[in-house]
Amino acid sequence: MIPTDVTDATYYCQVVDCQWACPAHTDVPAYIRLVGQGRHAEAYMLNRSTNVFPGILGRTCDRPCEPACRRGRVDDEPVAICRLKRVAADLRGNVSALAPRAARHRNAKRVAAVGCGPASLTVANDLLPLGYEVTIFEASTAPGGLMRTSIPAFRLPTAVLDEETSAVIEMGAEVRYGSPVTSMAALLADGYDAVFVGSGAPKGNDLDIPGRHEPGAAAHVHVSLDWLASIAFGHVRSIGRRVLVIGVGNTAMDCCRSARRLGGAEVRVVARRPRAFFKASSWELRDALDEGVEVLTERAPRRFVVEDGRLVGMEFDVLQWDDDATHSTVVGSELLPADDVVLAIGQENAFPWIERDLGIEFARWDLPVVDPVTMASTRPGVFFGGDAAFGPKNIVWAVAHGHEAALSIDRHCQGLAVDERPAVRASLVSQRMSVGEWSYSNDFNPVGRQETPHVELSRRFADLGVEVELDFTPAQVAREIERCLNCDVQTQFSAALCVECDACIDICPVQCLVIVDDAASGANGAVGANGANGAVGANGANGANGANGATTPGSGAGLVFVSTPLPHTGHVMVKEEDLCVHCGLCAERCPTAAWDMAKLHVTHPRAGAQTSERVEALA
Amino acid sequence: MPSIAKPVIASLILERNAIGLTIRDYEGPMSTLCAGCGHDSTTAALVQALWRASVWPHRVVKLSGIGCSSKTPTYFLRGAHGFNSVHGRMVPIATGANAANRDLLYLGISGDGDALSIGLGHLSHGIRRNVHMVHLIENNGVYGLTKGQFSPSADVGSRSHRGEHNTLAPIDPIRLGLSLGATFLARGFSGDKAHLVPILEAAIAHRGFALVDVISPCVQFNNHVGSTKSYAEVRAHQLQVTDVVPPQETAALSASDQVVDVAVPGGGIIRFRSLPSHYDPTDRRSVAAYLEDHAQRGEVPTGLLYLDESVPDVHERAGSTAVPLNELPYSVLCPGADALRALQDARY
């Protein structure tokens, strides 16, 4: 087996499953510990340093961290990472003293950003403290992009959105509202040092089937994005009694729940595919069902039915699908009555305002050609991010793109190569306090995941802005923070100190350690042969071992550490990271401190990151 | 000393043995011994052996004397019976318990101080009587509990942690056992579970007194340069003499593995898989000569070194009751004054 190269920070980074899965690399375990200590302001600022909008994301994030979370492998339910973020945001108090500020001295570089969504705001957030002048052009009248116009207020209160968007803008960004950019050529002609395109994927898909264009249909068939925006700006305040929502993504969930609040009594979501293939997050679907929305599956829209110049319903093909829902056959038809129909069947990019002769190349589906690392377009000095770059994603991806784009813009403006990126920096610091004492709560707590409390149904529809989800109670917070396994406090092994007493192997509660005679046995068999019980084989990560999982992309699942040869026998220590609960018992029982529990601190490069060439350039 | 317990992780699917128990069912509370103590590894080996042998925890009696080693019965098999006797007196207690109930597995755990100093006389007679028990000596060459004085197993020239050199000749329990008519003599190393676990399983299956000398380094007082019982020294001088397969597992083996088979009375065989040439583990003189030879070279021979399943155990010899005393009806256990008088009349 090849010894794991732990000098490459990637190994330890992958052990922190949540942080590795988070597009913005939020230091989750560190903020959870801060929440546990009641240090909400610090927990908030730690979040803000990576994801910029903790209050917004603590309510709405797509949470890729949670399916990745190690706790989910240990007892089925991941840590409620997202809701603990919200706790930090809601209890943070006044953090203005801790907030980043624009540089006192401008650096004479001007950056234009198109759109005032999370992607552009992140770019501004990163560049203003470095002295850049940032001008944001926004078509609508308020900041936030789809966070304001699409995400309903019952999921994201306007006050939270206002606070976090203005925290960035008030640093000194100039936002020109009501100013759609209609020509990229003209914008470039204004002489900005760099342009960032964060205009999103603003076009909701329409459904061009018979009846759509008949008079009478137009006023009662709504396209999700426009309709939700009209609600957000108060232009739409009611809807018919019977509403059909077409589509089953998260947008459909927001539409049907909005319809319930605007007066829709019989709201039905209609899907082509069976329930198991829905795109909506489980929790959003559950909330919709709780609110009395009906879900009908295996029905494909055939036509809008208009009678006497009035929309009366829709006709559907009833489908029968094969097992993996790839092929369907029409087995009948059905007429569903409706006063209004909302189409929530996806959104698209549209760049009618970018001339195609500017050196900005476009590929399929009208998407620009964008470098996934640098966010650079094919025209130097023009960068994309958020939904505008690769199609609709989510807020935290927009933030991650914004950070990378800001780093690129900074390098571009400083005359440095954009595709050379500063290194990720990492450090490990021992957390041992004394015998049996660690700086973190290392005891495994078997408590189950806490349920987010919800406002009772009767009070939910009083007003569009009644936030449905509530904060965890203090008791729930106390329990939930103990569920985090502190994956950033890593098992660090020093082969030179090991006397092969087996104490760590014997104590490990998840049997993830084994000493293997590398020379004598194939990588796989050796782990299965662990002592006499073979239980390591039962952990299931055995297969990954042969592949020497250090290179396994992804996360702690399947990741394997292999030491250099041990001094006494030349055997190697092998650790499967998969189920390690970071209890520290291995380090506790090690007589020579060959195992230690050391906290990983990772810094991902941001705009302004110092590299040697940059230091030289500035000198 | 860690303040926390080894947690149970619900999602971990553990293998079950023939009686449906997982290895965690054979564990005990967290050890309070020094981190890295060889005794803890020996405990872990015992846990594995008992699990593999599918022993019911409540059918085991754990006995010990005084010492760090003698503390270890606390740290495994929480469901078993236990008796922590005074220093060196474990064998007499085991002998008595054994007389009262021969159905249980008697597992004695002692140290080199406990067994070879104050308890040497009892050990000798336990061997002679072939008391049906497993007797472990967790041998570290020192009195660990009383802070590292030389024990009777310390080698000549071995240096203590305070710098003195031992001048007294060591007692080797294996060679002592050979001279006393022992029927099962084995030596293992706590740092080598692959060989220790099968030895312990074979000991559990043995007909009489199974003496297992486990070299079990004291990390606190005898793991330094100059000690002959440190992890490094034992590893450098360990000589694996025999490789055994315990009766529980011989069924799965092919005939080609066989070197010597010894049938055990309970059914099954202990199989020697590899042996040096001219070494017969059933021949006392061959073993004695081999051990004498290798002791001279400073080597530490390990393995099941001597085995004799032909000698009756203490019960067979004494003709004691097969039914445990606590299961005998009172009328049989205490037949009354008339029966006593009849016995006395017959004898005197």
Ligand SMILES: Cc1cc2nc3c(=O)[nH]c(=O)nc-3n(C[C@H](O)[C@H](O)[C@H](O)COP(=O)(O)OP(=O)(O)OC[C@H]3O[C@@H](n4cnc5c(N)ncnc54)[C@H](O)[C@@H]3O)c2cc1C
């Ligand atoms: C109904 C719905 C619900 C959603 N819910 C969630 C959720 O819960 N969690 C989550 O993470 N994500 C959610 N998303 C996705 C998320 O809102 C977007 O991925 C994210 O807002 C993208 O950010 P952005 O900065 O790229 O662009 P946007 O937020 O789309 O902002 C783009 C801005 O650019 C402006 N603009 C566009 N063209 C021009 C132009 N030519 N000139 C000037 N301004 C222009 C627009 O007016 C807009 O304000 C949801 C999306 C929808 C549709």
Ligand SMILES: Cc1ncc(C[n+]2csc(CCOP(=O)(O)OP(=O)(O)O)c2C)c(N)n1
């Ligand atoms: C009658 C009596 N004499 C002396 C002692 C002091 N004493 C306690 S433990 C011990 C020696 C233990 O050595 P060993 O059996 O090798 O155990 P270890 O701690 O090394 O495992 C001694 C002498 C005692 N407890 N009782």
Ligand code: SF4
């Ligand atoms: S247990 Fe904690 S540190 Fe580990 S992946 Fe989950 S949230 Fe992150």
Ligand code: SF4
């Ligand atoms: S910290 Fe050590 S003992 Fe605890 S689960 Fe991880 S490897 Fe096992």
Ligand code: SF4
């Ligand atoms: S003193 Fe020695 S024998 Fe006793 S617990 Fe510590 S290491 Fe083990």
Ligand SMILES: [Mg+2]
């Ligand atoms: Mg001792």
